[in-house]
Amino acid sequence: MNSEKPSSKPDLYVIARIIKVLKEKRRLNRTALATSTGLAYDKLVNYLNWMSERKFVEIDDDGNVKLTKAGTDAYNELVQWIMKYVGQLRFPRLRPRT
Amino acid sequence: MTEMITEEGVVSKVQELMETLDSIKKYNAFATSLKKFAIIIVASMTVFTIIMGIAEFYDLRNSLDNPLFFSVSFFALLIPIIGIVTGVLFMKRKVNSVKTGEWKEELSHGFPSALKMLVELDWEATFNEISMGKISYVLYGLMKTAAYWVVTFFALRLLGIAVFLSIFQRVEVFGGFFWGALALLIVLFALGNDLLRRYKEILSLDLLLMELRWFSFEFRKAEF
Numbered sequence: 001m002n003s004e005k006p007s008s009k010p011d012l013y014v015i016a017r018i019i020k021v022l023k024e025k026r027r028l029n030r031t032a033l034a035t036s037t038g039l040a041y042d043k044l045v046n047y048l049n050w051m052s053e054r055k056f057v058e059i060d061d062d063g064n065v066k067l068t069k070a071g072t073d074a075y076n077e078l079v080q081w082i083m084k085y086v087g088q089l090r091f092p093r094l095r096p097r098t
Numbered sequence: 099m100t101e102m103i104t105e106e107g108v109v110s111k112v113q114e115l116m117e118t119l120d121s122i123k124k125y126n127a128f129a130t131s132l133k134k135f136a137i138i139i140v141a142s143m144t145v146f147t148i149i150m151g152i153a154e155f156y157d158l159r160n161s162l163d164n165p166l167f168f169s170v171s172f173f174a175l176l177i178p179i180i181g182i183v184t185g186v187l188f189m190k191r192k193v194n195s196v197k198t199g200e201w202k203e204e205l206s207h208g209f210p211s212a213l214k215m216l217v218e219l220d221w222e223a224t225f226n227e228i229s230m231g232k233i234s235y236v237l238y239g240l241m242k243t244a245a246y247w248v249v250t251f252f253a254l255r256l257l258g259i260a261v262f263l264s265i266f267q268r269v270e271v272f273g274g275f276f277w278g279a280l281a282l283l284i285v286l287f288a289l290g291n292d293l294l295r296r297y298k299e300i301l302s303l304d305l306l307l308m309e310l311r312w313f314s315f316e317f318r319k320a321e322f
Contacts, residue, residue: 013214020210076104079209082216083104085316086111089309092302094121096128096235097292098190 010050012078014039018047019075022057022067029063105209112212113205118306119224120198125231125303131192132234132241135185139245142181149174150252171256175249182245189238221314225307232303239296243289251281 014037021036022028028036034044048065051057056071153170204211255277286293 012217013210016210016213020208078213079104079108081320082108082213083111085313086108086115086216089111089115089313090305091114091118092299092306094118094125094299094302096121096124096193096299097295098186098193098238 010047014043014047015051015056016075016078018044018051019056019067019071022065023072023075027064027066030059030065033065108209109205109212112215116201116205116215120196122224122227122231123196123198124193125235126227127193127196128189128238129230129234131189132238135189135238136241138185138188139178139181139241142178142184143245143248146174146177146252149177168256168260171252175252175256178245178249178252182242182249185245186242216317219314221310221318225311228303228307228310232300232307235296235303236300239293243285243293246289247281247285250285251278254281254284 017037017039018033021033025032025036030044030048031041033048034041037044039047048057048059051071052059054070054074055068056074058066058068060066149170153167153174201215205215255274258272258277
């Protein structure tokens, strides 16, 4: 997961963070989004370009970012996929004894 | 709403995973401290054996009216007992000093953080930790049982000699095999439940290892 080059292989965690903030706030300008996600502005712009290419977000002329249905669906799919597998894990109650 | 429940479900499952991995860290503490535990036990047993060897050398046991043999044996027997107690306390301290829950703050940020933990988890290192922890836990249990057996064996033998000396005025009635077998029965009776619980824990660790291997395989091969 190389976060420096999102166009080749994005950091899933960063994308999930961006989408989560956009889901909560609906529409945000890039500076506010960078603050909310805790990302450096340049890094955020790289990620937004990558997400915009895949139609996950829309950026208007004023620089406001909005999550698209495709973005919401991708996020939900990811959550569902993780839950499908992680949900099957059964963890034993372990208490190492001395 | 369903999405939120699913997100919370993922976070909750990752929390369970991290709690389990915290327990694995504790098992792994057995691996890192087992050598020192073994040194403590073996050293105390060695000192005990040397003292008893000296007692045998000076033929103290056959001096029937010699209370020195019993005094020496009794105090010598305290050495491995102190060794076991020290070893177990040392291990307890090491296991309790394992830091846990360091991930809690991060996980409080919700699904993205849970995802980050899954992505950044070093699965191979985790599998090694489980395997090493499991083996060390077994070795520790066996070593502790063996140490209990040695102490019980010598204590019984000493008691046997004292009883037979006072009743029959003879030193040896039963051989070492008898006392060894009796000591084993007593130790197995006393530690039976503990050994059974350890066995079940080992089985649980095996199952956990299989489940995590499956999950990591699915997770790593996924194309997001």
